[in-house]
Structure formats: C-alpha cells, structure tokens
Amino acid sequence: MTAQRKTRVLGECLVIAATLAMWWPATASAVHLTGRIISVGFPSTDPHGRDHGLCHYKLGRWTPVRVDLTNTDGDLFSGWLEVRQPDRDGDLVVARQQISIRDSRHYFLYVPAARNVRDVPFNVRVVSTEGSLIPLFTASNERIVELTPEDQIIPVDARTLVILDISAGGLNHLRDLTKETTSDRDLIVARCAPSELPDLVAGLEMVDVIVWDAADPSASEMDLGQREALIEWVRRGGRLVLGVSTNWDIVSRSAFGEMLPARLSEPTTTTSPKALSPHACDLLFGSEEPATSTLLSPLKLCSIKRENLLPDAESVIPFETPELSNEENILAASRPYGRGRVVLVAAEIQELLKAGSYTEALLRQIVRVKPPPKANPQSNMQTRFGGTTPTRDLDLHETVEKATNFSIAASLYFLFAFMFVVAYIIAATFGSWTWLKKKGLARVSWPAFAALSVAASATSLLAVRFVRGIGNSVECFTVVDGKAGSPDVGAICYLGMKTATYSNVDLSLPSNWLDIENSPPLRAALRPRWYEQRYAVSEATYAASTEYKAAPVAGQLHDVLFRATEKQFEGRWEGTMAGRLNAALYRKSWTELGDQSWIENKLGADLDTCYLFVAARGFSENRSRHNGIHCYPFKALPDGKRITVASILAALPRQRSDAGRAPTRGDAGIASEGSAGAASGTQIERLFSTRCEEWARSFGYGSSSASYYPNYGQSSEGKIDVRGDKFTNAMLLLTFFDEIDQADAGYHRLDRSQGRVLDRSSDLTLDTALFVGFANDPGPARLCWRRSGSNGKWKPIDPDQSRTMYRFTIPIRGTRGQ
Known part of the structure; x- marks a missing residue:
C-alpha cells in the first residue's frame, strides 16, 4: 500500500469516527455528571419541632433516596444509579435505577434501610451499562467517586409514628404533636410537597399518616406514578387525612373522590360554634374552658350529616356512640380503603385550628393518637416522656422472629x-x-x-x-386482611428460607403464584427482614459479604446467596383468594347482637382459635375503650361450616355472677361500657380487657397482679411454635395493641417494635366487627424461586411449616336503622 493510499484510508477512518462520536451516546470516560442527594427518607423536624436540615428514615423499611443529576455535556448518557445497605447478615442489598439523561433530572432509589452496622451510609454511585464506575462532580467541579447525603440522617425505630405533611405551605400545628407531653408515643413530622412524593409505594412504607390540608389534586404537580403510589399506600394500610372546604368539588371529581367517606357540598362561612358539635368544641377550646360565643376566626365549613356518610363510613368528630344523633354536625369522618383509612375533615385544618384556642386534642383525634398515660404510682422505673411512658422490656414481635427461624x-x-x-x-x-x-x-x-x-x-x-434437607426449605407466617364476602385481600408475609447447599437464587412474591409470568406488578413487595438490636448484643454477620439486588417494583430479590443457612424476609402481597369468609351480623339492640347472626367459613381451610370482636363506641383521643370492646370466642370453624352467635354464647362457660345467680341470656349480650364491675361472669369473660389479661399472662404479665418479670424479654427461647398458644396470644395482642390500657401496671412494659403494622384497632368501629381466626395453611401467597442468571421459570415453594392469621371486617346491620 502506497503512502498516499494509507493517508486516504486513515482520513476516511477519522471521518467515520467523528461521525459516530457525534451520534453515539456519551461514553463513561467522556460524560460529565454533577449531582447531589436531595433527601434520604423525608426531611423532618427534631423532637422540639425545629428544622435543622434533618432527614429521618425508619429502620427495616423501604427508604426513598432522592437524587438530582445533571449532565453538563449535553450528550445522552445511559447507565445505572446504585445505593447499598447491609442486611442482618452483613450482605449488601443493592437498589438500582436505570437512567437516561441528557440535561437534568430527579431520580428515586428505594432500599431497605439498616442501622449501618458496618458503616454503610446511603451513598449513591453511577455505573455505566458495562458496569464500570462513572466519576461524578460536585457543584464546585470537584471530582468524587460517589454522592453523599448533605443533611443529617437520623434513624427512627419502627415504634415511631411518622406523619408526612404534604399540605401547601405546611401545617405547622402538627409539630405540636412532637412535644413529649402531647402524645403517647414517639412521633416525628416530616414534610414534602405533593410533587416530591415517591413514585413507588415502597417509598412510602416508612410513613404512617399523610396529612394533605386544602388538598387540590388539580393544582399540584403530582404525576400519575406519584398519585398511584399514594392511593396504593392507603390500600396497604396508610391513613390519609384530607382537609377540604373551597376545593370540595375538585377533590370529589379527582381520583381521590371515590375514597371519600362522605358526599360533599359547597361550604358556608360561619363564626358560630353552634355549627360544630359539642365534641368538636371540646377539642377546639378544651373541655374545661367553655366555647366562646363566636369562633376566633371565620370558618368555611362543608355540611356533613349522617345521611351524607357512605354505608361503611364512621364519624370521627364527634366520635361514634349509640347516642349520636342523625342530625349532628359531623366535622370529620373516616372510611376504610383496603387495609388503610381515609379521613375527611370538612374544613381546612389550618383555618379550623385558628378558629379555636386549643390544637393538640383535635389533631390527636384526627391522626388517631392518645395523650401520654398518667404516671403509675406502682411503677418506679426510669421512664421516657417526663416519667409517663415506661421503658419496655418484652417485645411481642420477637415471637414472629422466633417463629420463622431454623x-x-x-x-x-x-x-x-x-x-x-x-x-x-x-x-x-x-x-x-x-x-x-x-x-x-x-x-x-x-x-x-x-x-x-x-x-x-x-x-x-x-x-x-x-x-x-434436600432442596429449599421455607417456614412462613401470613397475616391476611380482608372484608367478609370479598375474595380480594391483602397480606403481610414473614418468611424464613434455607438451602441445603451454597446457592445463588432469585426470589419473588407474585400476586398470582399459579400464573407467575402474568402477575401484575406493584401488587407485591419483598425485602430482607431487619430485627431490632436489643440489650446491646452485637449482630453476627458473615466475614465475606456479597451483594444482591432489590427490585421493589416487581416484588423480587436477585442474586441472593444462601450459605446452606437461613435468611428471613418480609413481604407485602395483594391479590384474590380462591375462597372467602361470609357473614351476616345484626343487633337486636345497642347492647346485644342478634342470636341468628352468623359466620360461614368458605376459605378452603379449617379455622381454629376464633374470635369475633365488637365495639360499643368509636375511638376517642382521651378515653380508653378497652372495656368497651367485647369478644365472642369459639374454638373452631371448619371449612364449609356456619356458626351462629347463639351457638357461640351457648358454648361459653356458664359462670355464676357475684350475686350468686346463674347468668341469663340477657347477661350474655354486650355490656354497656364501664359496667364491668356489675357484669355477670359470662359478660366479664367476654370483655376485651379480660381476654387481654389472659393473653398477656402467657408472657408473665397481668393487670390483676400488676406483676412482671424484668428479664422475661431476654429469654433464650430460640424457637416458638406458630401453632402454640403463646404465639397465638402474641398475635392477638399485636392486633389490638393500641387498645391496651398502657397505664395499667400489668401491661406497661409490653412492646411491639416492628409489630405496629399488625395493629387493626382502627378497623373496629361501632358499625363494623372484626373476625380473627387461625389456620394451619400457607395462605394465598407463595415464595417463588429460580436459579440466579438462568431467566428460567419461577417455581413456587411449598412451606415445610406454615400458619395463617385471617382477619376480616364484618358490617353490623341494624346499627343505623338498616
């Protein structure tokens, strides 16, 4: 080849290379990315209500990490965002988000948060599609390897109630609830705009209550993914509080309209306290201070009466009682939506609080928390919250931990x-x-x-x-929540899995394990379980950690290494069961269920240790109702069988009353609240407070003796039988933990840590009963697996040991003249 030809060929190659460089996406070496971590979890206040650049995340829960990236080159770059957190074994869970960026964009990553026991912060990396690490730059053009959080990141445990305020301008009065003398539990208030909400429901798992005052879905910049995530969060157990007045029509016509507990009409402006119920005035002005002749400021109020409520809705302000008039002005109402609830306030909450002189009580009633219990004279322990909330030493949720291990x-x-x-x-x-x-x-x-x-x-x-053993082994405990007559349910799954040999597997929790490939996304979530480190015991981790990937959008974990030992997981599942629970309950009067009320088991599994719980009134922030809840216990309900209230009462022990007479059928009805002292023996046996004492006694606690054993929670018991009474009692206590009288010396040292998500006290209303039953079946969900990297078909794993707790809400007919 001549020199001239060589020069011509070289020139052609340079032209081709230049052309490809113009149109090909930026390579790893050429891209210039600047970025920062906007938040980890949610920006929030400190316990004193002050903003100091704080971000809180909840231990063991999916945590949103919001990242801002800018490509200053202007060329298209494709790659991945990554963030890591350790699991309980020391392995690293990697959350990834595919990115394609030419200018500036915000991204969300979702990762299960840990305590950073191995000093693994929420640092974010960018990698190319080939897997190479991409250098990043700060705003001052400083070259860095990864992004680090700018704010102070503070973990909170699972007991803490997290309230997220997404109101325009913020509802500052919510900070009053963070005061130590205001609430009966640890509480933080986080803040973000609707447009800053996560676009996956996993990013809201750490939040318990969302308050949206002056809600305006049309004006907010919330996109479709964020709106669907918020609605799905409510369906999975969240509590959404909407303050509505002048925007009533916009909210009613939005996607949130079908969730509302009442039909709204145009608001009117009032300055008279007579437009509010006596209970509302007590909350706004204090029970000891009479309401003034006029409100402190004008109030735009939507009129809501009993006739405006939907059939499954209940009044919150005033709270439900048998004496509540149909003509009473209802300031706030709630309605179940899936496992969660929507609370509608018929005025803007900000305006409502300005109209009164007292804020904490009304906010507690809406958010559903209670004031701190009074100091117990029988307790001289070191306490939190100014000596009113005692240190706890028995974690009921540890029974779940010990029930699914090997x-x-x-x-x-x-x-x-x-x-x-x-x-x-x-x-x-x-x-x-x-x-x-x-x-x-x-x-x-x-x-x-x-x-x-x-x-x-x-x-x-x-x-x-x-x-x-041979192959994979799984132990599971499932809590299924649904409505009587409907096959659509939600479930929380606690799973323990081990393999016989070292192996890398992918795991999935599909909504339909019989047709895994066609299961809809966003109906399930799977993450490694995290447990609370108690008594300063160090966590055992593997010396050589590995990485595996979490995919919350699909409810999957990829490349999980099992070292012939166990790993534990927790999943959220939604889907349709093959069976259902049918029931029809009605009241003869406010104090007695009809004898012919019935419950029928069509679940396809035999039920044992069954209870039917009925409430005599609704929730009140300053009154305990542990003596206002009554239960109908019965031992079993076989598949395909029906049981009536009359047969349940007939099977109860026929104890004699204090007066020495045999109790009559009238005694077997629901006792009026506060009448426990004069109730017959049968009535007392059916009181929730009596049953609660019986359940707690298996853990060494009881209200009658006010005794406890300080080291009981540190028991070396390594395995708890999911079919034993101790486990059953723990799950019943967790189901109604919010109703336990925490001021009682016999219970004040019980704890629930991560078991707060199992509480269903809010389902129990004046118009709705709650059925609880246990079965020795795996429930509707299945853990599925495949070999990592195989892309083969998913295979369901039949559990070696399983137990399912079924909980169904049942409407009570005849409550409101039905």
Missing part, C-alpha cells in the same frame, strides 16, 4: 458435628488400632486409617445432607 436445625448441625468428632476419634484411634492388632495387621494401619477417613467423610456428608 434454630432447631442449627442445633442439629452442632450436635451432629460434635458427635461425629467424638465417634471418629474413638473409632480411628482406639477401635481400629485394637482390631488391626488383634488380626495381626498392624503393619497396614496407615492404609486402614485412610480408608476409615474416606468412609467417615462420606458418612458425614450424607448426615449433613439429611440434617439440612
């Missing part, structure tokens, strides 16, 4: 290893030498020892395989 198998590993070592030493050193010497074969002792070692190794492998 500690028995771990004990067998150790026992077999110890016995094998002892047997091998005896056989190799004494037995084999004695036998060889007796046979005159001492000269072949070394070959004999070698053969014995091979045989012993094979035996040990077979024995370990026998102990560990």
Whole structure:
C-alpha cells in the first residue's frame, strides 16, 4: 500500500469516527455528571419541632433516596444509579435505577434501610451499562467517586409514628404533636410537597399518616406514578387525612373522590360554634374552658350529616356512640380503603385550628393518637416522656422472629458435628488400632486409617445432607386482611428460607403464584427482614459479604446467596383468594347482637382459635375503650361450616355472677361500657380487657397482679411454635395493641417494635366487627424461586411449616336503622 493510499484510508477512518462520536451516546470516560442527594427518607423536624436540615428514615423499611443529576455535556448518557445497605447478615442489598439523561433530572432509589452496622451510609454511585464506575462532580467541579447525603440522617425505630405533611405551605400545628407531653408515643413530622412524593409505594412504607390540608389534586404537580403510589399506600394500610372546604368539588371529581367517606357540598362561612358539635368544641377550646360565643376566626365549613356518610363510613368528630344523633354536625369522618383509612375533615385544618384556642386534642383525634398515660404510682422505673411512658422490656414481635427461624436445625448441625468428632476419634484411634492388632495387621494401619477417613467423610456428608434437607426449605407466617364476602385481600408475609447447599437464587412474591409470568406488578413487595438490636448484643454477620439486588417494583430479590443457612424476609402481597369468609351480623339492640347472626367459613381451610370482636363506641383521643370492646370466642370453624352467635354464647362457660345467680341470656349480650364491675361472669369473660389479661399472662404479665418479670424479654427461647398458644396470644395482642390500657401496671412494659403494622384497632368501629381466626395453611401467597442468571421459570415453594392469621371486617346491620 502506497503512502498516499494509507493517508486516504486513515482520513476516511477519522471521518467515520467523528461521525459516530457525534451520534453515539456519551461514553463513561467522556460524560460529565454533577449531582447531589436531595433527601434520604423525608426531611423532618427534631423532637422540639425545629428544622435543622434533618432527614429521618425508619429502620427495616423501604427508604426513598432522592437524587438530582445533571449532565453538563449535553450528550445522552445511559447507565445505572446504585445505593447499598447491609442486611442482618452483613450482605449488601443493592437498589438500582436505570437512567437516561441528557440535561437534568430527579431520580428515586428505594432500599431497605439498616442501622449501618458496618458503616454503610446511603451513598449513591453511577455505573455505566458495562458496569464500570462513572466519576461524578460536585457543584464546585470537584471530582468524587460517589454522592453523599448533605443533611443529617437520623434513624427512627419502627415504634415511631411518622406523619408526612404534604399540605401547601405546611401545617405547622402538627409539630405540636412532637412535644413529649402531647402524645403517647414517639412521633416525628416530616414534610414534602405533593410533587416530591415517591413514585413507588415502597417509598412510602416508612410513613404512617399523610396529612394533605386544602388538598387540590388539580393544582399540584403530582404525576400519575406519584398519585398511584399514594392511593396504593392507603390500600396497604396508610391513613390519609384530607382537609377540604373551597376545593370540595375538585377533590370529589379527582381520583381521590371515590375514597371519600362522605358526599360533599359547597361550604358556608360561619363564626358560630353552634355549627360544630359539642365534641368538636371540646377539642377546639378544651373541655374545661367553655366555647366562646363566636369562633376566633371565620370558618368555611362543608355540611356533613349522617345521611351524607357512605354505608361503611364512621364519624370521627364527634366520635361514634349509640347516642349520636342523625342530625349532628359531623366535622370529620373516616372510611376504610383496603387495609388503610381515609379521613375527611370538612374544613381546612389550618383555618379550623385558628378558629379555636386549643390544637393538640383535635389533631390527636384526627391522626388517631392518645395523650401520654398518667404516671403509675406502682411503677418506679426510669421512664421516657417526663416519667409517663415506661421503658419496655418484652417485645411481642420477637415471637414472629422466633417463629420463622431454623434454630432447631442449627442445633442439629452442632450436635451432629460434635458427635461425629467424638465417634471418629474413638473409632480411628482406639477401635481400629485394637482390631488391626488383634488380626495381626498392624503393619497396614496407615492404609486402614485412610480408608476409615474416606468412609467417615462420606458418612458425614450424607448426615449433613439429611440434617439440612434436600432442596429449599421455607417456614412462613401470613397475616391476611380482608372484608367478609370479598375474595380480594391483602397480606403481610414473614418468611424464613434455607438451602441445603451454597446457592445463588432469585426470589419473588407474585400476586398470582399459579400464573407467575402474568402477575401484575406493584401488587407485591419483598425485602430482607431487619430485627431490632436489643440489650446491646452485637449482630453476627458473615466475614465475606456479597451483594444482591432489590427490585421493589416487581416484588423480587436477585442474586441472593444462601450459605446452606437461613435468611428471613418480609413481604407485602395483594391479590384474590380462591375462597372467602361470609357473614351476616345484626343487633337486636345497642347492647346485644342478634342470636341468628352468623359466620360461614368458605376459605378452603379449617379455622381454629376464633374470635369475633365488637365495639360499643368509636375511638376517642382521651378515653380508653378497652372495656368497651367485647369478644365472642369459639374454638373452631371448619371449612364449609356456619356458626351462629347463639351457638357461640351457648358454648361459653356458664359462670355464676357475684350475686350468686346463674347468668341469663340477657347477661350474655354486650355490656354497656364501664359496667364491668356489675357484669355477670359470662359478660366479664367476654370483655376485651379480660381476654387481654389472659393473653398477656402467657408472657408473665397481668393487670390483676400488676406483676412482671424484668428479664422475661431476654429469654433464650430460640424457637416458638406458630401453632402454640403463646404465639397465638402474641398475635392477638399485636392486633389490638393500641387498645391496651398502657397505664395499667400489668401491661406497661409490653412492646411491639416492628409489630405496629399488625395493629387493626382502627378497623373496629361501632358499625363494623372484626373476625380473627387461625389456620394451619400457607395462605394465598407463595415464595417463588429460580436459579440466579438462568431467566428460567419461577417455581413456587411449598412451606415445610406454615400458619395463617385471617382477619376480616364484618358490617353490623341494624346499627343505623338498616
């Protein structure tokens, strides 16, 4: 080739390269990305209500990480955002978000948060599609490897009530609830605009209550993904509070309109307290201070009466009682939506609080928290909140932890290893030498020892395989929540899984495990379980950690390494069951259920340890109702069978009353609140407070003796039988934990940590009963698996041990003249 031709070919190559460089996306070496982490969790206030650049996240929950990226080159860059957090074993959970950026964009990452036991902060990296790390730059053009949070990141435990305020301008009065003398629990108030909400429901898992005052879906910049995430969050158990007045028509016509508990009309302006109920005036002005002749400021108020409420809605202000008039002005009402509730306030909350002189009580009633319990004179322990809320030492939720582990198998590993070592030493050193010497074969002792070692190794492998089992093993406990007559349910799944050998697998919790490939997304979520570190015990982690990926949008975990040991997971599931629970309840009067009220089991599983709970009134922020809840216990409800209230009452123990007479059928009705002291023996047995004491007694607690055992919570009990009474009692206490009288000396040291999500006290209203039953079946959800990297078909795993707690709400007919 001549020099001239070489020059021409080189020039053509340069032209082609220049053309490709113009149109090809920016490479890893050329891209210039600047960015910052906007928030981890949600921006919030400190316990004193002050803003100091704080962000809070909740331990063990999906945490949103909001990132701002800018591509200053202007060329299209495609790659991945990554953030890491350790799980309980020390392995790193990697959350990834695919990005394609030419200018500036905001992105969300969602990762299960830990306590950073290995000093793994919420740092964000950018990697190319080939997997190489992309350098980043700060606003001052400083080259960095990863983005670090600018704000102070503070973890809060699962007990803390997180209120997210998305009101325009913020509802500053909510900060009053963070004062130590205002609420009965740890509480923080976070703040963000509707346009800053996460676009996946996983990003809202750490939030318990969302307050949207002067809600205006049309004016906000909330996109479709954010709106769907908010609605799905309510369906999964969230509490959404909407303050509505002049924007009533916009809210009614929006996607939130079908969730409202009442039909709204145009508001009117009033300055008279007579437009409010006596209960509302007590909340606004204090029960000891009479309401003034006029409100402190004009109030735009939507008129809501009983006739405007939907059939499944209840009044919140005033709270529901049998004496509540149909003509009473209702200031706030709530309605169930899935596992959650929507609370409608018929005025803008900001204006409402300005019209009164007292704020905390009304906010507590809307948010559903209580004031701190009064100091108990029988307790001299060190306490929080100024000596009113005691330190707790028994975590009921640990029963779930101990019910889904494989500690028995771990004990067998150790026992077999110890016995094998002892047997091998005896056989190799004494037995084999004695036998060889007796046979005159001492000269072949070394070959004999070698053969014995091979045989012993094979035996040990077979024995370990026998102990560990063949294939994958799963233990699960599932809590299923639904409505009577409907097959649509939601579930919380606690899963423990182990493998027989080292293996990398992908895991999924599909909404329809019978047709996994076509299961709809966003109906399930799966994450590693995190447990609270108690008593300053260090967490055991693997020396060599690995990474696996979390995909919250699909409810999947990828590349999870099992080291022939166990990992525990927690999942949220929604779908349709094959069966259902049917029921019809009605009241003969306000104090008695009709004898012919019935419950029918069509779930496809036999139920045991069943309860039907009925409330005599609604929730009030300053009055406990633990003596206003009554239960109908019965031992079993086989599949396909129906039971009536009359048969339940007939099976109750026929105890004699304090007066010495045999109780009558009238005594078996619902006792009026506060009448426990004069109630018959049968009535007392049916009071929630009596049953609660019975359940707590299995943990060494009880109100009658006011006794407790300080070290009981530190029990070395490694495994709890999910089918035993202790586990059942713990789950019943967790279901109604908010109704337990925390001021009682017999209960004030009980704790629930991450079990707060299991509380269903809000489902129990004057018009709605709650049925609870247990079954030895795996429930409607299944954990599925496949080999990592195979892209093969998902395979469901039948649990080796399972237990399901079914909880169904049942409307009570005849409550409002139905």
